[in-house]
Amino acid sequence: MHDLYQNKFTDIHKINFSNFNIMDHPMFVRYSPSNGVPQESKLANYMNPQPSDLSIRQSFSAKLNLGSPATPKKGLSHNTEFISKTSSSSSSPNLYLTYCPTENNHLNFVNNGEDMDHLNVTPEPSSPPHSANTSLELLDKSGGIPYQENVGGTTYFYSSPDPPVNNDTVVNNSITSEYNVYPGTPSYVNSLKLKQDPTFFMGEDIRGDIVSRNMLTLLLPDPQVFPDLPQEIDSYHELCPLEPISNTSVHKGYQTSMYKATHIKTGMHYCLRRIHGFRLQHTKSMMYVDMWKKLTHSNIVQLKEVFTTKCFGDNSLIFVYDFHPGSETLLNKHFSTDQNDYCDPFANDNSTPRPYSHQKNELLRYQANNKLPEPLIWNYIIQLTSALRVIHSTHLACRSLDPTKIIVTTKNRLRLSCLGVMDVICHDPNNMNPLALMQHCQQEDLTALGKLVLALACKSTTAVQRENISIALDIVSRSYTSDLRNVIMYLLSSQQRRSVTDLMPMIGARFYTQLDNLQNNVEILENELSKEIENGRLFRLLSKLITINERPELNLDAAWSETGDRYMLKLFRDYVFHQVSEDGRPWLDMSHIVQCLNKLDAGILEKVCLMSRDEQSILVVSYAELKRCLDQSFDDILNASLIEDPSRNEEKL
Numbered sequence: 182m183h184d185l186y187q188n189k190f191t192d193i194h195k196i197n198f199s200n201f202n203i204m205d206h207p208m209f210v211r212y213s214p215s216n217g218v219p220q221e222s223k224l225a226n227y228m229n230p231q232p233s234d235l236s237i238r239q240s241f242s243a244k245l246n247l248g249s250p251a252t253p254k255k256g257l258s259h260n261t262e263f264i265s266k267t268s269s270s271s272s273s274p275n276l277y278l279t280y281c282p283t284e285n286n287h288l289n290f291v292n293n294g295e296d297m298d299h300l301n302v303t304p305e306p307s308s309p310p311h312s313a314n315t316s317l318e319l320l321d322k323s324g325g326i327p328y329q330e331n332v333g334g335t336t337y338f339y340s341s342p343d344p345p346v347n348n349d350t351v352v353n354n355s356i357t358s359e360y361n362v363y364p365g366t367p368s369y370v371n372s373l374k375l376k377q378d379p380t381f382f383m384g385e386d387i388r389g390d391i392v393s394r395n396m397l398t399l400l401l402p403d404p405q406v407f408p409d410l411p412q413e414i415d416s417y418h419e420l421c422p423l424e425p426i427s428n429t430s431v432h433k434g435y436q437t438s439m440y441k442a443t444h445i446k447t448g449m450h451y452c453l454r455r456i457h458g459f460r461l462q463h464t465k466s467m468m469y470v471d472m473w474k475k476l477t478h479s480n481i482v483q484l485k486e487v488f489t490t491k492c493f494g495d496n497s498l499i500f501v502y503d504f505h506p507g508s509e510t511l512l513n514k515h516f517s518t519d520q521n522d523y524c525d526p527f528a529n530d531n532s533t534p535r536p537y538s539h540q541k542n543e544l545l546r547y548q549a550n551n552k553l554p555e556p557l558i559w560n561y562i563i564q565l566t567s568a569l570r571v572i573h574s575t576h577l578a579c580r581s582l583d584p585t586k587i588i589v590t591t592k593n594r595l596r597l598s599c600l601g602v603m604d605v606i607c608h609d610p611n612n613m614n615p616l617a618l619m620q621h622c623q624q625e626d627l628t629a630l631g632k633l634v635l636a637l638a639c640k641s642t643t644a645v646q647r648e649n650i651s652i653a654l655d656i657v658s659r660s661y662t663s664d665l666r667n668v669i670m671y672l673l674s675s676q677q678r679r680s681v682t683d684l685m686p687m688i689g690a691r692f693y694t695q696l697d698n699l700q701n702n703v704e705i706l707e708n709e710l711s712k713e714i715e716n717g718r719l720f721r722l723l724s725k726l727i728t729i730n731e732r733p734e735l736n737l738d739a740a741w742s743e744t745g746d747r748y749m750l751k752l753f754r755d756y757v758f759h760q761v762s763e764d765g766r767p768w769l770d771m772s773h774i775v776q777c778l779n780k781l782d783a784g785i786l787e788k789v790c791l792m793s794r795d796e797q798s799i800l801v802v803s804y805a806e807l808k809r810c811l812d813q814s815f816d817d818i819l820n821a822s823l824i825e826d827p828s829r830n831e832e833k834l
């Protein structure tokens with residue numbers, strides 16, 4: 182045993198048991214020889230440490246680590262792959278024969294020897310104290326004398342011939358030589374179970390939102406319900422109607438319908454707006470399509486391309502847009518009679534004419550209970566004017582600023598959804614002054630915006646009808662600030678030439694509020710993203726570990742995954758994932774798993790105590806060494822995967 186480690190030790194730590202009883206330290210858990218599991222109280226101590234425990238752990242910067250709070254999995258005893266408690270050479274040939282410590286190795290093997298039955302120390306995840314006060318002495322680092330200690334009958338061999346750390350590791354893992362950095366250190370304070378914990382995973386709201394959007398993106402229609410859907414049109418397939426085909430509307434005299442589709446080559450999802458029975462006669466209108474394609478803005482649905490097709494059995498014109506799953510129209514969100522509590526107050530009164538004052542009182546009462554919050558309306562105004570500003574500045578006009586052609590996604594995000602359609606289907610080849618037409622359309626956009634804001638403020642689409650406008654404005658004056666009324670008045674006035682930039686001073690400081698909200702939201706998302714980046718890193722690490730563990734054979738070696746470096750990785754896997762509590766129940770602690778994996782990924786010098794499944798042998802090994810084993814073993818597999826099969830070469834010849 183000692184021969185193996187001759188002159189291999191450069192750093193030896195000793196626990197001075199004369200003034201520090203390791204078994205009395207709250208970090209250490211005692212388990213009886215008979216069952217080998219920790220005493221409940223100590224386990225509880227670990228899982229909910231007292232402040233004093235934590236301070237001791239924190240003061241103790243990880244020179245020696247003695248493992249875990251719970252025992253390795255019980256009931257897997259005496260597997261021949263594990264090290265014999267009586268022999269240091271034969272019954273664990275895997276370890277001894279295939280794992281030969283080198284100058285760089287710092288595997289610390291601890292043999293329990295004959296006294297294994299008296300083993301009474303369970304490895305802990307934190308390190309014991311190492312200062313004079315806490316009774317751990319650092320011995321001569323250069324002496325290379327292995328230190329051994331008998332604890333309750335178990336012999337521990339401590340050594341720490343820390344591997345020569347290459348400069349990369351230093352840069353990656355250390356701020357200084359004394360501090361190791363490994364990201365995502367979980368909290369010790371709570372015993373975090375394996376669940377969707379926000380400490381490690383994306384918040385439930387965002388996760389649910391993204392999952393449902395992904396689901397909607399992948400949704401495919403039942404072919405029996407939609408037997409007439411073409412399999413493929415142009416470069417798109419997997420068509421899925423976004424609205425009941427029977428509900429398709431008539432837009433400027435043309436029937437339209439919407440589909441989700443997948444691009445055949447890229448697999449990207451798009452939204453197709455089909456104009457039924459439209460024969461494209463004036464290709465000059467495609468000039469507008471090119472202009473729209475170049476226009477990108479966060480509040481418009483990007484136009485990708487336009488083409489004609491006969492796949493639907495007619496001459497259809499298809500506008501391809503970005504797909505925004507889970508969106509609904511502004512009409513549906515705020516004016517839909519499908520919503521339980523919604524009814525259009527103006528429409529109701531129209532059906533039963535009443536005296537003006539009575540009608541107004543009714544409307545005001547309704548308004549008091551149902552009005553949209555003013556910040557929300559300003560939020561919409563800012564987004565819509567932002568889109569219009571860009572559109573008008575590129576000498577285009579929206580021409581469809583209507584609650585059915587504005588889509589809303591989560592967090593009240595608005596997008597203009599039907600851009601370019603009017604420019605194509607209403608194109609007049611005889612118009613000699615397209616610029617004047619565009620300016621006229623821009624003025625109409627502003628009027629349409631005024632009507633939309635008025636409709637939102639009154640929660641009624643009929644409020645904007647000529648006969649209702651004066652009552653509607655009166656209601657707005659009573660329910661909202663004068664600024665909002667002024668914006669509506671400005672947009673609806675026909676006396677002057679209006680411009681979207683004139684609205685900026687009316688929006689005023691509300692713009693900063695919007696900006697602040699957006700930036701806060703970006704920070705929340707970045708925070709969520711950073712968690713998932715950590716999870717992605719751990720996923721790659723786990724993929725490597727799982728690729729190695731339990732591999733049936735490599736290069737015709739059936740014992741490969743059970744020997745040498747791989748043996749340690751197997752015990753490490755048990756240590757991380759297969760621990761059990763005192764009564765044999767699986768012991769699940771997410772913080773333990775995440776912390777161990779992070780330490781492995783960082784390859785820090787802290788040591789971990791690994792125990793064979795039969796509890797007869799213990800290995801004290803640094804995470805740095807485990808990382809080396811992982812990388813080496815994975816490289817072996819990778820290299821083997823790249824070796825060409827000679828028989829295939831023969832075939833080629």
Ligand SMILES: Nc1ncnc2c1ncn2[C@@H]1O[C@H](COP(=O)(O)OP(=O)(O)OP(=O)(O)O)[C@@H](O)[C@H]1O
Pocket residue numbers: 423424429430431432437438439452482502503504505506507508509510512585586588598599
């Ligand atoms: N780019 C898009 N991405 C995802 N869904 C969209 C997109 N554009 C529109 N939709 C959805 O498609 C559906 C139909 O849109 P459409 O513009 O036809 O509205 P509509 O209310 O049916 O209007 P109309 O009555 O004029 O047909 C709506 O549910 C809308 O939310």
